[in-house]
Amino acid sequence: MAGTTTNYGWTYPTSTDYVKDGATAIQTVATGIDTTLGTALNNKLHAGLVLVKTQTIGSAVSSVTVSNAFSATYDNYKIIISGGTANTTEDLNFKLGASTSDYYSSLLYVNYGSTTPAGSSTNPGNIFSWAGSATPNGIYLHNDVFTPFATKYTRWSNPMGVGNTWGGIVSGMHKSATSYTDFTITTPASLTGGTIYVYGYAKD
Amino acid sequence: MATAKTSEAKPLIQIDDEVREMTDEEYAQYLEFVANQPAPLGTPTE
Numbered sequence: 399m400a401g402t403t404t405n406y407g408w409t410y411p412t413s414t415d416y417v418k419d420g421a422t423a424i425q426t427v428a429t430g431i432d433t434t435l436g437t438a439l440n441n442k443l444h445a446g447l448v449l450v451k452t453q454t455i456g457s458a459v460s461s462v463t464v465s466n467a468f469s470a471t472y473d474n475y476k477i478i479i480s481g482g483t484a485n486t487t488e489d490l491n492f493k494l495g496a497s498t499s500d501y502y503s504s505l506l507y508v509n510y511g512s513t514t515p516a517g518s519s520t521n522p523g524n525i526f527s528w529a530g531s532a533t534p535n536g537i538y539l540h541n542d543v544f545t546p547f548a549t550k551y552t553r554w555s556n557p558m559g560v561g562n563t564w565g566g567i568v569s570g571m572h573k574s575a576t577s578y579t580d581f582t583i584t585t586p587a588s589l590t591g592g593t594i595y596v597y598g599y600a601k602d
Numbered sequence: 603m604a605t606a607k608t609s610e611a612k613p614l615i616q617i618d619d620e621v622r623e624m625t626d627e628e629y630a631q632y633l634e635f636v637a638n639q640p641a642p643l644g645t646p647t648e
Contacts, residue, residue, distance in 0.1 A: 456621040460613035461632060489642075491635060498631065507643065518640055527640050564643050586636045588613070 400426075406434045444600035447476060453594040455482050455537070461584040464594055468547040468579050472598030475546065479539035479583070482592020484532035487562060490539055490585050492529035494552060495578040502573060503527045505559060507566025520570075525584065528559050528568045532587040539583065539594075546578045 400409050400423070408430035411423035439445060450472070453464045468475060479490075493501075504519040505528050520527050530539030538560065544553035556568040583594070612624040613632060624632060 453618065456614070456616045456619075458614055459616040459621055461615040461624070461628075463615075463617040465618055489639060491639065493635075498634070509643075518643065520640060523640075524638050525635055561643055584632065584635055586639065 406430070408434070442600065443602045446600055447597040448472070448600050449595065450475070450598045451596040453596075455479075455589050455592045455594065457590045458485075458588045459590075460586070460588055461582060462589070462594065463580055463582040464596065465580045467581055467596045468543075470547060472601065473545055473548065474599040475543045476597040476599065477539065477541045477543060477581070478595040478597070479530060479537050479592055480595075482537040482590055483534055484537060484585070484587040484589050485534070486587050487531070487533045488585050488587035489528055489561075490530035490532055490537070490583050492526040492539075492541060492554065493582040493584060494546060494572055495576070495580050497572065497574060497576065497578075498524045500573040501526050501570065503554075503568055503570035505566055505568045507559060507561075507564045509564045516564075522573070526554050526568075526570055526572070528566075529556055529583070530558075531560055532585045532589055533562075537589055537592040543581070546581070549575050549577045551575060552578070 399412060400415060401412050402409050409426045411420065415423065451464065451467055453462070455462055499522065501523045502521060503523060503526050504517065506515060506517050508515050529541055538558070540556060540558040542555045546552045551574065552572040554570050554572065559566040559568045612629045614621055615624045615628055
């Protein structure tokens, strides 16, 4: 008598079922899997974010480059850093490839305890500023990067701008129509441990 | 804030899984990044 799987109820043949019904049983299993995946993925091939690459941060480093992060497979990316520790509290900065110019960053923030927004910007800078935080309590970064691989300006944002005394958001643009495959995180602090996650926003 | 190091070891740079000391050129560029970093918005206490 056929059985069903625990989580999704896929029907499968058991050892007492007839061999002659094997093909039909396989068809039933395949149909069940196809239905479940189609529902979960809205009939697409990938979920919203696809893990492209991970990179463990080494010991006492002040600059980490992740190569082959961007490609034609995805137009837009999310980069997350968590875990680890820093020797002191400093900002993290984000660099595209080898470019050291044409970075425009705008920060909108509010000091904790205040209701008055404030701002700051680079116009331009040599790197994207306020990309994340390096602290003895952990290393944090949450960036979205739009079209870094295309030969276009790259748009960038940090929706989780967090300092010890302020919280805010950062957005910016790299005004150079250049294709990049790598990025670098750099900081005045010394980083140990933690993981960099690179996700691509699925297109299919 | 990082300061120029001549005889002392330079900061470490990581490229993928490789970790090594910065070259002179990399260190010069790193110092420029640090020097041009926007001023802190608050006093670090963490």
